[in-house]
Amino acid sequence: QQPVQSPQAVILREGEDAVINCSSSKALYSVHWYRQKHGEAPVFLMILLKGGEQKGHDKISASFNEKKQQSSLYLTASQLSYSGTYFCGTRAGGTSYGKLTFGQGTILTVHP
Amino acid sequence: SAVISQKPSRDICQRGTSLTIQCQVDSQVTMMFWYRQQPGQSLTLIATANQGSEATYESGFVIDKFPISRPNLTFSTLTVSNLSPEDSSIYLCSVISGGGSYNEQFFGPGTRLTVL
Incomplete structure (x- = not known):
């Protein structure tokens, strides 16, 4: 079953912050975040594992609430380059x- | 991370024909997947390409329409058969790389298919 992202779209000015949420009805092993710019492939940003480990982009942070099977991606001091569509991908079960x-997907638009 | 290339990058095909997409990875990978992304939509998994055995298809996707080959650990092909305009999409190859607990998943550049 597809995880649910919110909001569907966000419009920011440079320097503003945003939070994108991802919620699943299944028990998750990991949550993966990607950014896709128009006409390009999705680019890996971060992975969060159950148990608290995470790995990824040094300017983007995220959290994973295992009890609620929810993840949030935090974009702080946004830059024009942050514009794009953000996808969360979830890996269920006990395997990596x-x-x-x-x-x-969540469409993020950053204006000057 | 693995470097993934796909051929062709785009194609325009006539209804009723087929298109074969190639995916090449610069290192051996255990898991390889094929996704479809329809215009303005999310990424939908078509199948997992298994080396040496038949691919594992997701609900709604069948082998006759989307035959997949994976002759070794660095290469796979996806054929989209009997094309119709509804098959117009971006098709993406994806692999798991990294190892350990993380096993990050990366995407190739995609093949943009337009069916007339």
């Missing part, structure tokens, strides 16, 4: 090799 199921 399972398939990723993606949310519907």
Whole structure:
């Protein structure tokens, strides 16, 4: 089942902050965040594992609430380059090799 | 991270024909996937390409329409058969790389297919 992202779209001015949420009805092993710019492939940003480990972009932070099966991506002091569509991908079950199921995406637009 | 290339990058095909997309990875990977992204939509998994055995298809996708080959750990092909305009999408190859607990998943540049 597809995770649910919110909000569907965000419009910011440079320097403002944003939070994108991802919620799943399944018990998750990991949550993966990607950014996709128009006409390009999704680019890996971060991975968060159950148990608290995480790895990824040094200017973007995220959290994973295992009890609620929810993850949030925090974009602080946004830059024009942050514009794009953000997808969360969730890996269910107990394995690190399972398939990723993606949310519907959140469109982030940063204006000067 | 693995470097993934796809061929062709884009194509325009006639209804009823087929298109074969190639995915090449610069290192051996265990898991390789094929995704479809319809215009303005999210990423939908078509199948997991298994080396040496038949691909594992997701609900709504069948082998006759989307035959997949994976002859080794660095290469796979996806064929989209009997094309219709509804098949117009971006098709993306994706691999798991990294190892350990993380096993990050990366995407190739995609193949943009337009069916007339």
